[in-house]
Amino acid sequence: xxxxxxxxxxxxxxxxLSFVIHIAVGVLAGLLIVTFLIQKSSVEGLSMAxxxxxxxxxxxxxxxxxxxxxxxxxxxxxxxxHLKGFDVKEDIVKRIIxxxxxxxxxxxxxxxxxGVLLTEEYLTPDMKTYPTFSDKEETLEVxxxxxxxxxxxxxxxxxxxxxxxxxxxxxxxxxxxxFRIQPFESFGGI
Numbered sequence: 001x002x003x004x005x006x007x008x009x010x011x012x013x014x015x016x017l018s019f020v021i022h023i024a025v026g027v028l029a030g031l032l033i034v035t036f037l038i039q040k041s042s043v044e045g046l047s048m049a050x051x052x053x054x055x056x057x058x059x060x061x062x063x064x065x066x067x068x069x070x071x072x073x074x075x076x077x078x079x080x081x082h083l084k085g086f087d088v089k090e091d092i093v094k095r096i097i098x099x100x101x102x103x104x105x106x107x108x109x110x111x112x113x114x115g116v117l118l119t120e121e122y123l124t125p126d127m128k129t130y131p132t133f134s135d136k137e138e139t140l141e142v143x144x145x146x147x148x149x150x151x152x153x154x155x156x157x158x159x160x161x162x163x164x165x166x167x168x169x170x171x172x173x174x175x176x177x178x179f180r181i182q183p184f185e186s187f188g189g190i
Contacts, residue, residue: 038062041077041177043093047153047160051075051122051190052093057182058190062175070096070149070170072113073122075177075190078151083165093177094161095122098142098150100170106131106163107139122154129156131163142167149173 043056052058052075060077070076073095080092098104102113109128111118120127129152131140140163144150147170153159162168180186 039077039175040181041091041093041174046158047155048075048093048095049155049158050124051095051154052177052180053186055182056180056186058093058177059179059181060175061178065170065173065175070099070173070176072096072099076149076151077174077177078168079172079174080165091174092160094151094153094159096149097152097162098144098167100144100146100148102150103141103143104150105139105141109136123156127154127156133157147171 039060039062041058041060043052043054043058046054058075058077075093075095077091077093080090097111097118098113103115105112105115106129109130111120111129128136130136131138142150142162144167148167149170150162151168152161152163177190179189
């Protein structure tokens with residue numbers, strides 16, 4: 001009888017240990033996925049309209065940046081913590097406009113990359129881009145260094161972006177927004 005109780009105790013301990021190990025592996029796998037593979041991010045505000053709306057929820061993949069460079073037009077999630085206008089750790093969603101080594105010039109409502117007018121089909125037809133919200137006569141010219149990106153929102157009249165915040169180093173880019181999961185009626189690839 002004692003041997004049977006001892007075996008039963010070992011069996012319960014073994015099952016409990018197995019359960020704890022499975023839970024630990026699941027939690028570790030979840031943390032690794034969120035840290036290195038994919039994350040969920042919310043769009044706050046209207047700076048990416050019409051492409052993305054306030055409170056849209058997107059999936060952000062974080063892996064491809066190690067295998068291929070970011071491209072002009074990619075919608076990315078940026079770590080905006082410690083930037084002017086942001087008091088707490090915060091992520092923002094913007095579109096990459098300028099790539100490392102390029103010169104971006106914003107003048108007379110247009111964006112030029114290395115002297116060539118940038119065609120931006122994702123903007124509304126009447127959208128103009130100015131260096132600041134208040135002075136439409138100003139010109140902004142920025143030459144990006146290695147690993148620097150110039151990012152702007154699609155709603156240029158309502159976007160706190162590289163025109164004001166400055167360029168974003170590659171390490172501030174968390175990943176590419178690839179899929180909208182909310183609202184359900186807009187569910188799909190970006």
